[in-house]
Amino acid sequence: MAAVDGGEVDHLAGERATAHFDVDAMKVAWAGSRHAVEVNDRMARLVASDPVFRKDTRTMLSRKELFKDTLKKAAHAWKRIVELRLTEEEANLLRLYVDQPGYVDLHWGMFVPAIKGQGTEEQQKKWVPMAYKFQIIGCYAQTELGHGSNVQGLETTATFDPNTDEFVVHSPTLTSSKWWPGGLGKASTHAVVYARLITQGKDYGIHGFIVQLRSLDDHSPLPGITLGDIGGKFGSGAYNSMDNGVLRFDHVRIPRDQMLMRLSQVTREGKYVHSDVPKQLLYGTMVYVRQTIVADASKALSRAVCIAVRYSAIRKQFGSQAGGPETQVLNYKTQQSRLFPLLASAYAYRFVGEWLKWLYTDVMQKLEAKDYSTLPEAHACTAGLKSVTTSATADAIEECRKLCGGHGYLNSSGLPELFAVYVPACTYEGDNVVLLLQVARFLMKTVSQLASGKQPVGTTAYMGNIQYLMQCKSAVNTAGDWLNPAAIKEVFEARALRMAVNCAQNISKAPSQEEGFSELSPDLLESAVAHVQLIIVTKFFEKLQQDIIGHGVKEQLQNLCNIYALFLLHKHLGDFLSTGCITPKQGALANEQLGRLYAQVRPNAVALVDAFDYTDHYLSSVLGRYDGDVYPALYAEAWKDPLNETVIPDGYQEHLRPLLKQQLKFSRL
Ligand SMILES: CCCCCCCCCC/C=C\CCCCCC(=O)SCCNC(=O)CCNC(=O)[C@H](O)C(C)(C)COP(=O)(O)OP(=O)(O)OC[C@H]1O[C@@H](n2cnc3c(N)ncnc32)[C@H](O)[C@@H]1OP(=O)(O)O
Numbered sequence: 001m002a003a004v005d006g007g008e009v010d011h012l013a014g015e016r017a018t019a020h021f022d023v024d025a026m027k028v029a030w031a032g033s034r035h036a037v038e039v040n041d042r043m044a045r046l047v048a049s050d051p052v053f054r055k056d057t058r059t060m061l062s063r064k065e066l067f068k069d070t071l072k073k074a075a076h077a078w079k080r081i082v083e084l085r086l087t088e089e090e091a092n093l094l095r096l097y098v099d100q101p102g103y104v105d106l107h108w109g110m111f112v113p114a115i116k117g118q119g120t121e122e123q124q125k126k127w128v129p130m131a132y133k134f135q136i137i138g139c140y141a142q143t144e145l146g147h148g149s150n151v152q153g154l155e156t157t158a159t160f161d162p163n164t165d166e167f168v169v170h171s172p173t174l175t176s177s178k179w180w181p182g183g184l185g186k187a188s189t190h191a192v193v194y195a196r197l198i199t200q201g202k203d204y205g206i207h208g209f210i211v212q213l214r215s216l217d218d219h220s221p222l223p224g225i226t227l228g229d230i231g232g233k234f235g236s237g238a239y240n241s242m243d244n245g246v247l248r249f250d251h252v253r254i255p256r257d258q259m260l261m262r263l264s265q266v267t268r269e270g271k272y273v274h275s276d277v278p279k280q281l282l283y284g285t286m287v288y289v290r291q292t293i294v295a296d297a298s299k300a301l302s303r304a305v306c307i308a309v310r311y312s313a314i315r316k317q318f319g320s321q322a323g324g325p326e327t328q329v330l331n332y333k334t335q336q337s338r339l340f341p342l343l344a345s346a347y348a349y350r351f352v353g354e355w356l357k358w359l360y361t362d363v364m365q366k367l368e369a370k371d372y373s374t375l376p377e378a379h380a381c382t383a384g385l386k387s388v389t390t391s392a393t394a395d396a397i398e399e400c401r402k403l404c405g406g407h408g409y410l411n412s413s414g415l416p417e418l419f420a421v422y423v424p425a426c427t428y429e430g431d432n433v434v435l436l437l438q439v440a441r442f443l444m445k446t447v448s449q450l451a452s453g454k455q456p457v458g459t460t461a462y463m464g465n466i467q468y469l470m471q472c473k474s475a476v477n478t479a480g481d482w483l484n485p486a487a488i489k490e491v492f493e494a495r496a497l498r499m500a501v502n503c504a505q506n507i508s509k510a511p512s513q514e515e516g517f518s519e520l521s522p523d524l525l526e527s528a529v530a531h532v533q534l535i536i537v538t539k540f541f542e543k544l545q546q547d548i549i550g551h552g553v554k555e556q557l558q559n560l561c562n563i564y565a566l567f568l569l570h571k572h573l574g575d576f577l578s579t580g581c582i583t584p585k586q587g588a589l590a591n592e593q594l595g596r597l598y599a600q601v602r603p604n605a606v607a608l609v610d611a612f613d614y615t616d617h618y619l620s621s622v623l624g625r626y627d628g629d630v631y632p633a634l635y636a637e638a639w640k641d642p643l644n645e646t647v648i649p650d651g652y653q654e655h656l657r658p659l660l661k662q663q664l665k666f667s668r669l
């Protein structure tokens, strides 16, 4: 049981008693191993029991107070990490459960990986230990006021001066100001800055440079550097704890060896040398972060779903006859049909995130061995999955808020802040539309290579079965037939392939490839989504092939997998029908089966969210409390609002009293 700060009475005990499976074993399936459950639980409790990490009044703090509170929490977290000699795994989890975006996320999440991925061994030896000891704090300064998505369009310059063996970093225009980097505004002492490398009069495009921004003595900006925060962001609390910043350079000089030189170098004489590696490795940090964002999607979604499921089991409306009990809103079929697909999606994203982590590690090992063949697929998978999972998660958090009715709109429900913190994931680390177009480009290339007989591999291997998939008809006859994984996989593969081939055919009719791609881009997005959804469904089925232990666990996961797939089929019925993969009758049968699956989830719903093993501290929601004691908590929470500090509000004397005491002057009143 994870609820360290829950009450004595378990209002959800009845719900927990109806579960048909072993919740502890499900925790292992969710977390990945018994070790992962144990370490997650230990770090979550450590954070929950420490008063410095309290966050119940976070949304009421001013921006300055919130930022200072973030600095305090980050420093305290570091102190605990050092005192307790936590491992890297434990430290990462501790920071996760502190649950307040801050400069440390970019320091560990992007600055260090950028140096590790793009720095030479010598550069790593110099910079990484300092970063590991927090002797320097770093951020990732790529985006500018004028360009974010179009990395090649960045304007900051780094011009080599052979006389002094230095680069001169400069912001030539207003639009070249670095804009958005997290941690840049107030905290970072250093940044990995992306700038156009110019040497011997030639522009060699975007490269990474380590630049010191602030004095290590008094934190003031170094000469030639203008720094600040870019201002308040969406929502209360939320991402406002982060100091997203602006940065301008006025001919700032850095030593030549602060160019990240693993992929290409500039010699003492100023000669540009590019190693024999794909240029796209420059984008490696983004690929790494996109992969972690997919794992975060399942965290955020499961959190919202946990709140909505528990509250829906507590909340009662209507149905009372002759004084009998009212109906739990979780029993309404509409509530189930909105909520259970989100529950299933949380599990689906968890497992595809696990697989993506494996893929990423595999690709990295191949790159080390100078095998670059899997790089395009790694890019397509990370970009596509980042895009699909973050968009769906942001929508799902908002749906969970609605599923909690009026109380979901209160900050104390935890859902508004969760949404506000989460929704920029659709934009950062690559706008979701821009990333899906990258997937589409990869798909079009794969389709065009089919004609030449090249066999697609990995996640596009199904395209090799083109003869069959272009003409097959689903054999589903009854609702129960939709429980056959082969039946589901076949229609998802046929839909994805047919949509891609249709796009490719239509592009080929355009005057040029480029014009065709641009004209067809809305269709290409849908085609990319179909391909990515197929990956998620496939990886869920593959997970079910693994050794899953514990009473009833596999059956529950099978139900969730079927719900995930059939819900997508229902939602995108137009795609499946228009590509002729299924008939309207088969679509109706899928929907019938979905209803049956929801009924099977109903008695297990609360236990399925308990398996996420979240503390009340992490959930930070009066509606999602483990003990279900919602109403006293809601009532108590209201009194904490600063407006309730006085009975008579500030402003009464100036603005309310005169209004109430005014003499009526208008004759018609
Ligand atoms: C309630 C409290 C909760 C608290 C929770 C706390 C959690 C919060 C913590 C915060 C977490 C995270 C912080 C967020 C960090 C965000 C940081 C950022 O945003 S950093 C900036 C990110 N910027 C981007 O992502 C920019 C997106 N743009 C691009 O990636 C590129 O410009 C492009 C891919 C769109 C285009 O590239 P370009 O080179 O211009 O052009 P082409 O399209 O022609 O591509 C050429 C060729 O390269 C291939 N390619 C492209 N990218 C890659 C890649 N990454 N890897 C491999 N290959 C790549 C592409 O496919 C083309 O290949 P061809 O074979 O030629 O077709």
Ligand SMILES: Cc1cc2nc3c(=O)[nH]c(=O)nc-3n(C[C@H](O)[C@H](O)[C@H](O)COP(=O)(O)OP(=O)(O)OC[C@H]3O[C@@H](n4cnc5c(N)ncnc54)[C@H](O)[C@@H]3O)c2cc1C
Binding pocket: 106, 140, 141, 142, 143, 146, 147, 148, 149, 150, 179, 180, 181, 182, 239, 244, 424, 427, 428, 429, 430, 431, 432, 433, 434, 437
């Ligand atoms: C909270 C947050 C944190 C961030 N942190 C960092 C950080 O630490 N470091 C950093 O360097 N950056 C950071 N960023 C910046 C982020 O990476 C960019 O905002 C993101 O890459 C999107 O780029 P953009 O803002 O230029 O959007 P734009 O590209 O201007 O997007 C505007 C619209 O144009 C559309 N669009 C753009 N190009 C195309 C196209 N080719 N085809 C079709 N439609 C298109 C988009 O879909 C979107 O609808 C952060 C951003 C946010 C919101």
